[in-house]
Amino acid sequence: MGRKPCCAKEGLNRGAWTAAEDKILTEYIKIHGEGKWRHLPKRAGLKRCGKSCRLRWLNYLRPDIKRGNITDDEEDLIIRLHTLLGNRWSLIAGRLPGRTDNEIKNYWNTNIGKRLQNGNSKFFTTSNGVEPGSSSLAGQDSDPDPEFDIKPPQKTAAPCPIPPKATRCTNVILSQELQPRNHTNVTCDDEETMDAPPFVDSEGIVTNNLLDFMVDFEIDEGVFSDLLNTDIPEPSCFENKVVAVEEADSSAASTSDEQGCYYHLSPPTISNNETCLNNVSDDSILHSPEDFQSMSALMETMNSIGFEIF
DNA sequence: AATGAACTCAACCGCTCGGAA
DNA sequence: ATTCCGAGCGGTTGAGTTCAT
Numbered sequence: 001m002g003r004k005p006c007c008a009k010e011g012l013n014r015g016a017w018t019a020a021e022d023k024i025l026t027e028y029i030k031i032h033g034e035g036k037w038r039h040l041p042k043r044a045g046l047k048r049c050g051k052s053c054r055l056r057w058l059n060y061l062r063p064d065i066k067r068g069n070i071t072d073d074e075e076d077l078i079i080r081l082h083t084l085l086g087n088r089w090s091l092i093a094g095r096l097p098g099r100t101d102n103e104i105k106n107y108w109n110t111n112i113g114k115r116l117q118n119g120n121s122k123f124f125t126t127s128n129g130v131e132p133g134s135s136s137l138a139g140q141d142s143d144p145d146p147e148f149d150i151k152p153p154q155k156t157a158a159p160c161p162i163p164p165k166a167t168r169c170t171n172v173i174l175s176q177e178l179q180p181r182n183h184t185n186v187t188c189d190d191e192e193t194m195d196a197p198p199f200v201d202s203e204g205i206v207t208n209n210l211l212d213f214m215v216d217f218e219i220d221e222g223v224f225s226d227l228l229n230t231d232i233p234e235p236s237c238f239e240n241k242v243v244a245v246e247e248a249d250s251s252a253a254s255t256s257d258e259q260g261c262y263y264h265l266s267p268p269t270i271s272n273n274e275t276c277l278n279n280v281s282d283d284s285i286l287h288s289p290e291d292f293q294s295m296s297a298l299m300e301t302m303n304s305i306g307f308e309i310f
Numbered sequence: 311a312a313t314g315a316a317c318t319c320a321a322c323c324g325c326t327c328g329g330a331a
Numbered sequence: 332a333t334t335c336c337g338a339g340c341g342g343t344t345g346a347g348t349t350c351a352t
Contacts, residue, residue, distance in 0.1 A: 015345095015346080016346080016347095035337090035338085036337085037337075037338070038336085038337065038338090050337085050338095051338090051339095054338075054339085058339095087341065087342090088340085088341085089340080089341065090339075090340060090341085101339095101340075101341080102341095105341075105342085109342095
């Protein structure tokens with residue numbers, strides 16, 4: 001016996017909204033504001049469930065909704081953020097003013113996802129600037145260029161560096177050569193870093209290399225999604241160099257508190273030394289378009305929240 | 311022109327989370 | 332500590348539209 005659908009009540013309208021219903025809902029929200037969705041239909045005189053009203057308002061009627069095609073810039077940003085965040089559409093939508101999570105989700109599923117399945121995207125570029133599989137968007141059916149054997153983000157099983165739900169981000173590793181100044185949310189923890197667990201890369205290979213040139217910071221009570229939306233008042237206080245984000249092996253965390261929520265901002269490759277960091281924008285250190293994809297996505301995101309990237 | 315396939319996207323569904331009681 | 336409820340999220344559905352034959 002499953003749960004009753006919220007619109008199961010007899011007499012409620014379902015399906016496409018009429019112009020009249022839109023008008024009623026818009027007028028009501030203009031006067032009374034958003035919220036109390038469950039009671040809204042009755043009070044507004046709509047034969048809809050609250051959930052349906054909420055969705056209609058958020059995805060279609062809101063005045064700040066941006067209509068029209070997704071621009072190239074927006075698409076690039078969607079791809080970058082998806083690389084970073086996975087299918088967290090609302091979070092992605094939050095970075096694209098006027099776009100809704102539903103719209104982005106649909107766009108991804110019908111455009112970008114499909115294109116990536118063919119190993120082809122405007123976003124991925126080679127070191128010489130040539131578009132991988134540059135057969136263009138129109139050439140969706142063409143075979144992917146083996147040189148750019150991009151593994152597209154899987155619909156469900158992709159090992160996204162960020163888990164599906166917002167997770168506390170307890171540790172951020174930044175470049176050592178630049179010391180942070182005081183900030184309310186960030187504390188430097190050099191001593192602990194020296195005793196920090198070895199870095200474990202995505203292949204499960206343990207190395208201490210990163211600790212040679214990384215400093216560990218703790219973000220108190222930080223949640224990664226919050227971090228992405230944070231307005232950092234004094235970006236210069238960080239003066240850091242962030243390269244990429246990678247989930248460390250949670251089993252390497254020293255306390256149970258840290259397990260399952262332990263992240264490193266790290267270079268895309270762990271085999272290089274400090275020069276890797278300094279030359280991170282040099283494509284030569286990137287081993288695959290995938291590296292470029294994830295790194296660029298992170299760089300842009302971190303840059304947008306005030307981190308200095310080089 | 312007719313028809314079926316493919317595509318798009320608004321809407322729905324089930325689930326989770328967080329706050330209030 | 333537990334339960335309830337409102338709200339929000341991501342996955343899925345299906346009606347309408349466009350495209351190909």
